[in-house]
Structures are given as structure tokens and as C-alpha cells.
Amino acid sequence: MSYYVIADVHGCYREFMQLLNRVEFNEKEDTLYVLGDIIDRGPGSEEMFEWIYKRYGKSVHMCMGNHEEMFCDFVKYKESCQLAEKIEKKYKMDTLDISWVLTSDLDGDIKEQLLFYYNFREQGKHLSYDKYGTIEQLVENGRDMKYLNKMRTFFEQLPYYFELSVNDTHFYLVHAFISEPVEECDHEKMLWSRAYPDGETGIPGKVIIFGHTPTTNYRYNGIGRVVVQKEEDSITVNIDCGCCWREPKSKLALLRLDDLKVFYSNINKNNFVAEVIS
Numbered sequence: 213m214s215y216y217v218i219a220d221v222h223g224c225y226r227e228f229m230q231l232l233n234r235v236e237f238n239e240k241e242d243t244l245y246v247l248g249d250i251i252d253r254g255p256g257s258e259e260m261f262e263w264i265y266k267r268y269g270k271s272v273h274m275c276m277g278n279h280e281e282m283f284c285d286f287v288k289y290k291e292s293c294q295l296a297e298k299i300e301k302k303y304k305m306d307t308l309d310i311s312w313v314l315t316s317d318l319d320g321d322i323k324e325q326l327l328f329y330y331n332f333r334e335q336g337k338h339l340s341y342d343k344y345g346t347i348e349q350l351v352e353n354g355r356d357m358k359y360l361n362k363m364r365t366f367f368e369q370l371p372y373y374f375e376l377s378v379n380d381t382h383f384y385l386v387h388a389f390i391s392e393p394v395e396e397c398d399h400e401k402m403l404w405s406r407a408y409p410d411g412e413t414g415i416p417g418k419v420i421i422f423g424h425t426p427t428t429n430y431r432y433n434g435i436g437r438v439v440v441q442k443e444e445d446s447i448t449v450n451i452d453c454g455c456c457w458r459e460p461k462s463k464l465a466l467l468r469l470d471d472l473k474v475f476y477s478n479i480n481k482n483n484f485v486a487e488v489i490s
């Protein structure tokens with residue numbers, strides 16, 4: 213019975229499966245924590261979603277990443293576009309008049325959806341979202357709005373972090389970073405924070421496992437392995453080794469919490485390395 217953690221798979225389904233096979237992940241006994249960003253960039257976003265969706269809550273747990281949040285926003289936007297079009301047509305407007313909407317007799321939910329649509333467009337977000345083409349790819353694969361909404365509903369209920377103990381070591385697992393008091397830690401920080409080694413301090417008595425910032429971006433760490441930072445009583449471990457970037461040093465890392473052993477899939481050489489971090 214082992215506990216595994218992985219982050220930022222970003223559609224690298226092949227490497228993900230290679231690693232699980234390498235450690236002989238057993239769905240009946242082992243547990244896998246996936247720390248967000250399963251979609252975008254790599255070729256297998258849909259396969260990643262399907263694999264996790266089928267096992268979620270049993271052997272597999274997942275927390276939210278910023279790419280899941282962006283996905284949800286964009287699906288919500290796509291849906292609200294249809295509503296905006298309907299309203300424009302019905303009330304003979306060229307473009308949606310938001311001040312009219314807000315003072316109209318329209319239902320509160322509709323107003324809220326139209327306001328979301330309006331703000332999303334005003335901020336130019338519709339231009340940069342789905343820039344990885346994931347939704348486009350899903351639609352090409354024959355997936356409809358119903359399927360996109362199934363993904364959205366699944367992502368929206370994900371927790372933002374996990375807290376667990378393995379062999380008397382206390383872990384926080386999160387996508388980008390977390391700080392005390394964790395109950396009050398901003399969700400934005402948990403999803404978007406850039407935790408460069410010298411930028412964030414850990415939590416006393418805890419080991420924080422996170423991803424989001426590829427370790428290959430760290431100035432002094434050109435080897436693309438996990439980065440362990442120790443400060444007095446706290447330890448932080450970044451396990452995002454930038455697999456999706458497909459650079460010579462890029463790897464996907466799988467960390468086993470029981471013995472802190474890391475397994476790497478080197479996407480170019482198609483082989484595996486393992487090391488124990490301490």
C-alpha cells in the first residue's frame with residue numbers, strides 16, 4: 213500500500229502511464245494524488261481526464277490547477293455566448309447592452325451569466341483562453357457542450373489542497389503553493405503562485421509538495437529533477453519537472469511518499485531513473 217503524488221501532467225498521458233506501470237501502481241491498494249494541470253500543452257488531455265474521472269475518489273484523488281480553472285471559465289464563457297446571442301436577437305440589439313441587462317426584468321441567474329460573459333469579453337480573456345487548443349481538440353474529437361460541461365462540473369468540485377500524514381511525516385499537497393494559515397490561504401495563491409526557491413517560505417513541521425513552476429526554469433537546476441528546499445523546520449518539494457515542454461531535460465516525476473523515492477520518465481530517452489530525496 214503506497215501513496216504517490218504527481219503534478220503538471222499536462223496531457224502527457226503516455227509518460228503518465230509509463231510511470232504508473234514502472235511502479236506497478238495497484239488500483240486496489242495504492243493511492244495516487246494528482247496535483248492539478250492534467251490538461252493543455254500535451255497531446256492527451258482527454259485521455260488524462262477520462263483516466264482520472266473513472267477512478268476519482270477511489271484510488272485516485274485530484275486537486276485543482278490553474279489550467280482546470282481556466283478550462284472551467286472558458287466553458288462557462290462558451291455557454292454564456294449562446295445566451296448572449298439569444299438575448300441580442302430577442303431584444304434586437306447589435307451587441308449586448310450590459311446596463312440595459314442589469315436594469316431589466318431578466319431573471320437573476322440570466323443577469324449573472326450575461327455579466328460574466330460581458331466581463332470576460334471586456335477583459336479580452338476570450339482571446340487568450342483555450343490558447344493550447346484543448347477545447348478545440350475535444351470538439352474535433354466529437355465532444356459536445358454536454359461533455360465539456362461534464363469536465364467542468366468535475367473540475368469545479370475539486371479541492372484546492374490535501375493534508376495527509378504518511379509514516380509520521382505531515383504533508384500538504386497543492387498545485388502552486390500554500391501558506392499558513394492554510395484554511396485562509398487564497399485560492400489564487402494555491403493555483404498561480406510562482407514558488408521560486410528563494411521566494412516562499414514553508415510551513416514549520418510540514419512538507420509541502422507542489423508543482424506549477426517547472427524546475428527546469430530554476431536558474432541553478434539545469435538537470436530537471438525535483439527541487440527540495442529545507443529551511444529550519446520546513447521542507448518544500450517541487451515535483452514539476454516540465455515534462456510537457458519536451459526539452460532535453462524535461463521529465464515527468466512521480467513521488468512515492470512512503471520512502472520519498474522519485475521515479476522519472478525521461479521522455480526523450482524513453483527510460484527511467486529513480487532516486488531517493490532526503
Ligand SMILES: [Mn+2]
Binds near residue numbers: 278387403425
Ligand atoms: Mn499550473
